[in-house]
Amino acid sequence: MFTIYEHEPLHLFKNYEKASIDFPNTKIYLDKVLSAFTEFGLETTYKESLSLIQKRAFQLATLGIKPREKVMVYKSSAVDSYWLACAISYLGAIPVMTSAHLPATVIDTFFDRLEDAWLIYDDETKDKLHLLNEKNKEKALSVKKIQEQIETKTPLITLNPNEISYMTHTSGTTGIPKLIAHSANSMGWRTAFQKSIFSKMEEKDLLAFHISPVHSRFNIGMSSLMNLGFPYLAIKDPSIKNIETLLQQFKPIGIETHPNNFVQWATLAKKRPELFENTRYYHSTFDAINKETMATFLKTNRKKNGIYLQIYGQSECGPAIVRKHTLESLPGINIRNMGVGFEHFTKARIATNDGTPLPTNTPGNIQLFSKGRALTYFKEDARFQENVYDEWWDTGDFGMMNDNGELLLHDRQVDLVETLESTLAIEDYLLDHLAFLEEVVIIRDNHGYPQPIVAIADGEQFQDELWFKAIENLPHLNEPIIMEYKKIPRTATMKVQRRALEQLLFNK
Structure with a gap:
């Protein structure tokens, strides 16, 4: 039964205490003994x-x-x-x-x-x-x-x-x-949003996740799932070997991680699909993910009724725009289509640099309305206010709204390449069509031209013929630079640090 939860201020300890009173014996599983709470071992x-x-x-x-x-x-x-x-x-x-x-x-x-x-x-x-x-x-x-x-x-x-x-x-x-x-009230709106999403799940069984604990997403996800009494498996080591071992022991109904971890784990899902056959729900935020990766995991579900929930948002606003993907819906969708706002909590619009709203099908700056918007950047309020347009927050992303009121994400405003409508769309296309690739990132060279950086999947080699066939109908791309996956600079949530990559390769 779908429930829209009311807003309650989120106090971290009090929320944990309430969950412990309501669901005292609900299990927590760990894959490693953790440094700050060594007494727990691997289960509590x-x-x-x-x-x-x-x-x-x-x-x-x-x-x-x-x-x-x-x-x-x-x-x-x-x-x-x-x-x-x-x-x-x-x-x-x-x-x-x-x-x-x-x-x-x-x-x-x-x-x-x-x-x-x-x-x-x-x-x-x-x-x-x-x-x-x-x-x-x-x-x-x-x-x-x-x-x-x-x-x-x-x-x-x-x-x-x-x-x-x-x-x-x-x-x-x-x-x-x-x-x-963040305040208790701003976080409370986000947990009301998240609990409402959780209420759509038909089962209350084990959830597994590997996401950065320093991101506001972790706090909101954890507070919400505990408030509803879900048991969970918190994964510290995301290596394919460890994930394989864990999924031989645990059978989670839901898995959440960063999109780039899903890209890495896709090799395991192809090699040993039976490990994921009981998982019905997949979820990622933080960044975009390509269609082929989503399909890989959805195909493993024994009943073929898997759901991949993609949520677009920002730390400043929390989760905002929601899109549900299934095996049936994936083939016909534009993967850059992020979906729509959720109930009364969030919505999106497209605007000019001065905050003037733009009509549908017109590219511009993506702005979000969120009841859970953060308070400020601490000691940098002027920088925060630069992005505030009354009730709207400028995300720094570029995209447009279609006739159905759905948000299409093109790029970060600072990552726009003059000759490309969307670097993200091209990255998705290449990952979907070239199985030998583990990662593709398009940055700008010293002349502003699109420069692909690629990482090759384990056991594979770069295949020139397939590469040139895949890009023949795309706008001009420079010859790709091959890098090891682990050498591509990333944030704690596994986002590629594109500016750092440009500086590393082109001294920009």
Whole structure:
């Protein structure tokens, strides 16, 4: 039964506590022992995990963390980052979710913006601490030190629902990431959206995911699925070998990851489709995904009734535009068609640079309306306001609306190549038609011409004849540059850092 959920402010710890009361024995499975909560091993429950999250809160209180202080969570990418955020929120402090990929120079910049923040690190990030400014090292806490502390019992503190209570950061694809400030109310609109989506699922069974815990998507997804009582498998290691092992043991009804992880896992889905036969629901946000990858996973479903839900949105607005794909619908759709807004929560329009709305079928800037829009960029409000047009947010993307009110995504505004309508559409086309490719990224060379960067799938070779046949009816592309997949610079959510790639190859 489809339900539209009402808005409730999202307080991380209180939400976790409510889920633990409603569904105490619901299972949580892990693929690795996690650094900040080693006591769990590989399995726990909602209720058991809550008690240890509260213990961490009391240990953080012993170390001196006070209400409204900012605490950067700068550690290995796993679900225990979220658990630490819940512990921090218990104290009325503000979690600042920080990618382990970020260099010390960016962390120093964050320290400057946040003014006297704390930082939590583990073995994966400890080497970068030596590179921090001396004054910033003093408030860095290792997860081991936290776990050694006695507990200082302290009452739960709840901040005003309209004030900053949680921060994430932008992907940093175009430079120093911006700190995005969220409130309990703004996050509450996003969880109402997400729970409404979850209500369309016919079963309440195991969900598996591998997504960046420092992205606002993680917080919203986790808070929503727990509020509804779903058991889950949190995957830390996305390697094909580990995914194969996990799917031999677990049979999730739903899987969510970054689009580029799905691209990598597609080899396994082709080789061993039986591993995915019980999975009916697939979900990705963050970036576009090509048609062939979606079809690969949908074909594995035993009952052939799989659904791939693609949601277009941004950290500043949350999930926004929704499109459902099935094996029947995929052949006839334009994969650049992102779909439509969801109920009363979100909608899209196309506008000029000054915010003037454009008619249908006219390319322009994509702007989103979202009840869950973030508050600001912390200490950079002027930059945030540059994108605000009353109730609309300029995404920095370029596209158009068709006659059915559906959003077509062409490119990032900063990635536009003069000779191409959409680099993303060409990338999708090439990945759909050339099985030897694992990745295609089109950037601009020193003259502004489209330069394809390609990574070859394991066990394959670049095939010139097939390449030239595939591009013969496309606009001019430079001769492709072949790179190893792992050497293509990416963000924490696996987005390609196109500006960094241009700089690496063309010194731009």
